[in-house]
Amino acid sequence: MSQPRSWRGKAGRTMETQERRWIGRDLKRREDPALVTGKARFTNDVSLPGMLHAAVLRSPHAHARILSIDADAARELPGVHAVLTGRDALELIDPVPCFAAEPVEERAIAVEKVRYNGEAVVAVAADSRYVAEDALGRVRVEWETLEPVADAEAAMEPGAPLVHENLDSNVVYDQTFTFGDVEGDFARADRVIRRRLRWPRAAPAPMEPSGAVCAYDSAAGRMDVWSNTNMLNFVAWTIAGTLKMPPHRVNFHPMYTGGSFGSKHVLGKQVAIAGALSKATGRPVKFMEDRADNLMANDSQGPERVYDAELAVTDEGDLLSLRLHTVDDYGAYFMFAITGNTNMMAQISGPYTISSVETGIKAVLTNKNQQTVFRGAGSDVGNWVLERLVDAAANELGLDGIELRRKNFIQPDQFPYKIPTGNVYDSGNYPAVLELALGHADLDHWRAEQERARAEGRYIGIGIATAQQRSTYFSTEFWFHNPAPATGLTTSPESVRIGIGPTGGLTVTMFSPFWGNSPETVVSQVVAEEFGVDPEEVAVDYDSTMHGLPSAGPGGSRMTVMLSGAVRGAAAKVKKKMFDIAAHLLEASPDDLELADGRVWVKGFPVEERSLSIADIGMKAYWHKLELPEGMEGGLEGSYTYDHPYASMPSDDRTDLGAFYPIMGHACHVAVVEVDAETGRVEFLKYLAAHDVGTVVNPRSLQGQIRGGIAQGIGIALYEEVRYGPEGENLSASLDEYLLPGAPDVPRVEVLHHETPSPFTEYGVKGGGEGGRMVAPPAVTRAVEDALSPLGVKIGALPITPEKILTLTQGREA
């Protein structure tokens, strides 16, 4: 199979030209009333009769062997019902799900040794969380401390202590991918721009930590799980394996999720702790992480990468080729393998016509909480690295950064455009997005301000980034980095069911839970569009795994695309049956009917007597069997499983990864900052974001997504970093140490939209969930660097803290 295979979604390539009534309308989010009045039911709101509360004893050491655990005093405390060590739990639970081919085993409660500061050692179930925490204070652990592997560089040294003794080395993955004629392009280049760039470890830190309530019923052999784990109808069955349960006897209930940012895809560990304790006690058990649990041990930290990055350019400013070699600190486990690095291969060459790419990845295990995926999933890092190189190229070539970008953009007539890695960009208009941004940026004004400020000894800087926001992943991303895939997964589905009741009420059921975005708003707008009803009339619900249909759930900016496709597919089925019933009753051909304003009409006869309302048809479908066409099933519902609209397989030699993230958005951000060169504080004077994510379904909710993402992008640029000390001790286990930007730290953001509809998705929708966070870091970095350019400052590491700014400015003086 050397040639990639392609296919298209059922409805195929449709450029929507018809007038739309609901898609694109700026409607209030229907999720909000429940959220802002405290009525939404989160995992921690679940309370069951007889429910116990769990707490976890966490390792004070980064790397240590457990010699013995004395938990007798904890067990004797009144109100304590179970105390489980890792060894006790072996009978109850298996290792937590790991999607890597490499043999890296993680258990919810450590058995022989701990591999990071904060790893679970003992779990307790008690009458209250208070008593459970009291019990933890009575546990005595005898440790043999081991030399910690506190950073990736130390971990790679020969003779370094091993995080996992079954591996020969802490370098768990080491591959270089070459796409196109990298050597030739570098040989042709007039100049090579080189930078060493460091991206800091971050934590998603959502408002709501992760957790689960598990209720084991030994008589029925069944477990019920209420958890904010997200990929219910995709991979929750693997968590059933951890629970040592047959998947069809574990029911995961969909819960409202208070933010995830990638941290709640698969909460194997949290469910396993509650599940093991429920099995041990025969009672429902709640385990909710508190803030310290979440920051120390959530298994969702972001990449921590050092890049040796090279960009081959000509003197005229042609960007030819890219060489990126990274050492990435994965922490103690390897749940999603190198997904964060494969993800960025979807858009590694950005919006530019770079013709070849080499990317080397060394994934290193250390004594830290593990890295999985955090909003942007590695493509955030890729954008920052590429835009740093482009800015550096502009400086070194003496060219204007905007001109350099414009010169190298992929042009609108070049789509679909295949980039060197094999991924395909479906559509785009990068010059138009840039012009839209520049039209509102008022750069002449800000450049004059900059001059004026410099004369007064103040430092104003302008940063511009033009970068990609890939959306709608395909599952080859999870395994194509491995020459011998364990699964070869080629599906990434999303399903809905649409039902019309006897009185005409429309109900839509989703099989992925609410994760903080706007799935109910999106779904009701699309259903309204399809049936000609008001979105307010549509009821939206979620269903559990026992009643589930294939749904991969949120992640990789896909839900608006996938739900639109699924709704359209299900609506087509329901409408077909409505037309069949109506045709029978109206004595017309189904082909002569049309659905408008909530009624089925005979085309060309706009008289009410010759039409049927949705309710008329619903009533017939449920209550009037003998009036239905001969042999027709009763009821009126349809479900549809939509899969990726445009994807292809990787080539066997992996010189072509196939189309795996083709629904490509784009954005241009403009940041203007003032830097206080005496204190190192950064203040925003302006922030502008122009995005193109195809057809916009709801401008209001998209703007919220973009603004929230920008807040997180500013976080990584200026504030956020998970820090570990020389002994591997976690120095960021509270929100006093792990600094999230607060409302006053985030500027007012002007959001602009350009719409280039995708030719491959329903309505031309693209995903926009991660773009804010993926594009803000390079814009902010450049703005700070530009401000300090009179001092010769170059920025190669985030976050840019006040002290770092001082060090950089003083470095110039020294």
Added chain:
Amino acid sequence: MKPPSFRYFAARSADEAVGLLAEHGAGARVLAGGQSLVQEMNARRVAPEVLVDVNPAAELAFVRQENGTLSIGALTRTSQVESDATLDGSLTGLREAAARVGHVAVRNRGTVGGNLAHADPAANLPPVMLALDAEVVARGSGGDRSISAANFFLGPHRTALAPAELLTEVRLPLPPEGAGSAFIEVSRRDRGWGIAGAAAVVALDREGGISDARIGLSGVGPTAVRARPAEEVVIGERPSAELWKAAAGAAAAALDAPPSDVHASGRYRRHLAGVLVARALAAAADRAERRN
């Protein structure tokens, strides 16, 4: 993040609180706004056996100016100081410091007495009290005694209060006519714990010379400290950018090993102390000039 069990007593008056503290000994702690203590308890870094809640003791919440003295009751919420316009003029710096104690929800609960008695080295009010020459009133079973701010702070979260004493109020002499004050802080975020802060009070004579200057610093040592070497540089001189710069240098040089943490090194804190001293002096002198 749940505290171990404790016993709770509500005190309806300062005397009742003092009685309860005496009765329960060293295991008892005073609960005022709870903005620091409760967090510490939840993290199980402290585990008092008894909490004496002084919130019902309304007599402890007041701001009074009489006979050239400002008195602030210990239970006065930080937000009350922040919004008290009668403190404008020479005490603007006190309002500025109060306005930067965390976010509004924290200031609505947190108290002046709590901010001082908790004695966090990075807290805002201690350096202001040093600069304003305040004294703290402590009530024990033997009655009241006053402790000068300079002698009150002993170390991180350590004060001169005896275990059974209650901080009831803070008193400070109103600065002379023609004085100005300012508080400036640098924190990583717009609000939240400061890396370092400086409070300055500057009094000008009729000729515009500096007749008196007092400076307090936070975040640069185990307690808030007076920056006396910087004060000596400026007293008797006329305000100028060069003078502030000289004061900054003197203040930074005199610090004894400022602490390092995840947010900043001691080296950066020392640098910042100088910058803040210069800015606080400039702002205080500017206000003083405008009042003259």
